[in-house]
Amino acid sequence: xxxxxxxxxxxxxxxxxxxxxxxxxxxxxxxxxxxxxxxxxxxxxxxxxxxxxxxxxxxxxxxxxxxxxxxxxxxxxxxxxxxxxxxxxxxxxxxxxxxxxxxxxxxxxxxxxxxxxxxxxxxxxxxxxxxxxxxxxxxxxxxxxxxxxxxxxxxxxxxxxxxxxxxxxxxxxxxxxxxxxxxxxxxxxxxxxxxxxxxxxxxxxxxxxxxxxxxxxxxxxxxxxxxxxxxxxxxxxxxxxxxxxxxxxxxxxxxxxxxxxxxxxxxxxxxxxxxxxxxxxxxxxxxxxxxxxxxxxxxxxxxxxxxxxxxxxxxxxxxxxxxxxxxxxxxxxxxxxxxxxxxxxxxxxxxxxxxxxxxxxxxxxxxxxxxxxxxxxxxxxxxxxxxxxxxxxxxxxx
Numbered sequence: 363x364x365x366x367x368x369x370x371x372x373x374x375x376x377x378x379x380x381x382x383x384x385x386x387x388x389x390x391x392x393x394x395x396x397x398x399x400x401x402x403x404x405x406x407x408x409x410x411x412x413x414x415x416x417x418x419x420x421x422x423x424x425x426x427x428x429x430x431x432x433x434x435x436x437x438x439x440x441x442x443x444x445x446x447x448x449x450x451x452x453x454x455x456x457x458x459x460x461x462x463x464x465x466x467x468x469x470x471x472x473x474x475x476x477x478x479x480x481x482x483x484x485x486x487x488x489x490x491x492x493x494x495x496x497x498x499x500x501x502x503x504x505x506x507x508x509x510x511x512x513x514x515x516x517x518x519x520x521x522x523x524x525x526x527x528x529x530x531x532x533x534x535x536x537x538x539x540x541x542x543x544x545x546x547x548x549x550x551x552x553x554x555x556x557x558x559x560x561x562x563x564x565x566x567x568x569x570x571x572x573x574x575x576x577x578x579x580x581x582x583x584x585x586x587x588x589x590x591x592x593x594x595x596x597x598x599x600x601x602x603x604x605x606x607x608x609x610x611x612x613x614x615x616x617x618x619x620x621x622x623x624x625x626x627x628x629x630x631x632x633x634x635x636x637x638x639x640x641x642x643x644x645x646x647x648x649x650x651x652x653x654x655x656x657x658x659x660x661x662x663x664x665x666x667x668x669x670x671x672x673x674x675x676x677x678x679x680x681x682x683x684x685x686x687x688x689x690x691x692x693x694x695x696x697x698x699x700x701x702x703x704x705x706x707x708x709x710x711x712x713x714x715x716x717x718x719x720x721x722x723x724x725x726x727x728x729x730x731x732x733x734x735x736x737x738x739x740x741x742x743x744x745x746x747x748x749x750x751x752x753x754x755x756x757x758x759x760x
Contacts, residue, residue, distance in 0.1 A: 365393030367541060370443035370475070372468040373413070375403025377518045378450035378484035378527035383408060385449065385530035386416045392534070397439060399423070399468045401455065425467050436467060440474030445537065448472070449510070450484030450527045453495055459507075460498035476606055478540065478587050482510040484527035486519050503744050504576065504724045506583045510536060540587075546757045548589030553630035554582045555623060555637035555669075557597030559616045563661060564648035572721035573638035575599035577686075580749035581634055582608050588753065593630070595622045597637055616640045616666035623669050624676075632682040632756060635670050636710075638721070642666060674705030682759055684708045684752070690715060697731055707759060708732055710752060716742070730755050 369389055373382050382398075389396050396417040400410060405423065413421035422434045440446075448455065448468070455468065459481070464470040472479060481502060489495060490512060503509055510533060513526040528536075556578020560568040579601045582594040586607040594603065595611045597619065603610060611626075613619045616639050627633060642663040652658055670685050677683050685706045687697040690713065697711040711729045712719045719727040719742070727742040730752065740751050 364389065364538060364541065367394045368442055368444045369394045369396050369537070370439060370446040370471065370477075371396060371398045371417075372446070372448040372451075372455075372472065373398060373400045373404040373408060374448065374450055374452040374455040374468070375401055375406065376450040376452045376484040376527070377407060379404055379407035381527055381530050382449055383412055383416050385533055386413065388530055388534045389537070390416065390418070392538070395419075397422070397442070399439075399471060401466055401468050403452075403454075422467060425470070434467060436471040436474050439471050441476055443475060443477045445477050445480065445540065446472065446475045447480040447482065447510075447533070447537070449480075449482035449533060451481040453483075453485045453489045453492075453498075456481070456483060456495065456498045456502070460501040476604060478506075478508060480508040480510055480536070480540075482527050482533060483512050483525070485512075485525050487522075487525050490525040500724060500744070503746055506580065506746055508540075508746075543588050546588050546760075547585055547753075550585075550590045550631045550760075551593070551629055552582075552585045552590045553593045553595070553623070553626050553633040554578055554585070555595045555597075555619060555635050555639075556582070557599040557601075558638050559597045559619055559640045559666075560614050561616065561640045561643035561666075562647045563644050564650065564652045566651050569640060569642070569644070570598075571638050571640070573597070573599075574721065575601050575637075576724065576745045577726060577748065578634075578636040579603060580746040581636060581752060584746070584749040584753045585632075588757075590632075593626050595619060595626070595637070597639075616643060616669075620667045620669050620672075624672065627673055627676065630681065632684070632760075633673060634684045634752070634756075635673070636686050638688070639669060640666055670704045670706075674703075677705055682707045682756060684710065684756060687711045688721075689713050694729070694731075694737070697729075698735060701731055701733070701735075706733075708755060728752070732759075 398413045398421045400423050410421035458469045510528050514524050515526045557575030558571045558573040560570045562568050582592045586592045586605040592608045645662040645664045693713045701709040716727045726748045730738040
């Protein structure tokens with residue numbers, strides 16, 4: 363499974379660093395190529411000589427080699443790796459990764475990484491439970507990084523609680539599972555829409571919604587990580603993607619999203635319509651800013667083009683079409699109607715009545731319905747975790 367895979371390991375200043383040499387040994391036995399970066403503090407817990415011997419590569423700490431002046435390129439390492447894992451990830455390094463404080467070789471390489479990044483926190487109980495640590499972990503997860511949950515047990519301080527780094531054997535299994543899943547969408551073209559649309563009223567105002575686009579971007583990252591070639595059509599959002607298998611097309615209005623989607627649809631094996639497309643748009647757009655003193659009494663609206671309906675009518679038998687339904691009442695009944703009327707293979711339902719679900723939050727709670735009206739319920743999770751559940755269900759259809 364790991365033969366020839368390139369794994370980049372970051373080791374930070376935590377007592378749990380004593381576990382990482384075993385992880386390196388396990389990866390090497392599986393056929394992986396391993397490059398290790400140690401922070402300066404990590405060298406107090408494990409020696410570069412030990413790491414170099416196990417990995418068959420020089421253990422790196424500094425951007426430049428002091429002996430010969432050669433450069434350890436964080437850019438090249440970020441491109442080289444198929445997977446990066448920071449284990450252990452100390453509270454200090456988590457903070458630097460979350461804030462982008464690139465003051466050492468490990469963090470600059472992390473910021474340059476083109477591959478999936480896993481991180482395994484290890485620290486004392488109170489440090490792990492501190493709100494700042496929780497916020498940093500959440501920020502990293504929301505950016506698509508994969509958390510390897512610390513285990514509950516006796517810590518170096520003698521306290522008992524969460525903060526123990528996961529065992530090397532378990533981390534190895536997580537890595538192998540990742541690469542196993544990574545094969546599931548190889549050769550597939552996936553079209554994903556994300557974010558809101560803005561419908562102009564005049565040159566400075568628009569009708570919009572609160573969609574952040576995080577769900578669609580998480581789906582794009584997950585699909586790309588599993589080997590798919592992804593076209594991501596995105597409405598206005600602050601999010602970005604750096605995965606080399608994702609082609610991003612920026613749009614603003616529902617009409618622009620319609621045109622971009624129908625152009626890409628024919629070559630798509632799987633289409634996931636997660637964007638929050640406006641149902642209505644102004645009938646006329648004022649050429650100049652509408653002044654308050656003009657006292658407009660009405661803005662006349664007209665329906666936007668129904669993208670999902672068009673796709674459902676054009677869909678070939680071998681294509682998979684997935685829709686989303688955000689409801690506030692009669693959720694299941696409304697989702698089933700949409701599933702049938704739009705000729706969908708799956709519909710992802712979430713309700714604004716569920717705490718932590720919907721727009722503008724980093725979590726979601728979903729129910730997936732298929733053509734046979736089978737219902738699959740999921741707990742409240744982060745949106746990257748929800749993306750895993752959705753892609754898993756799509757993979758079952760394939």
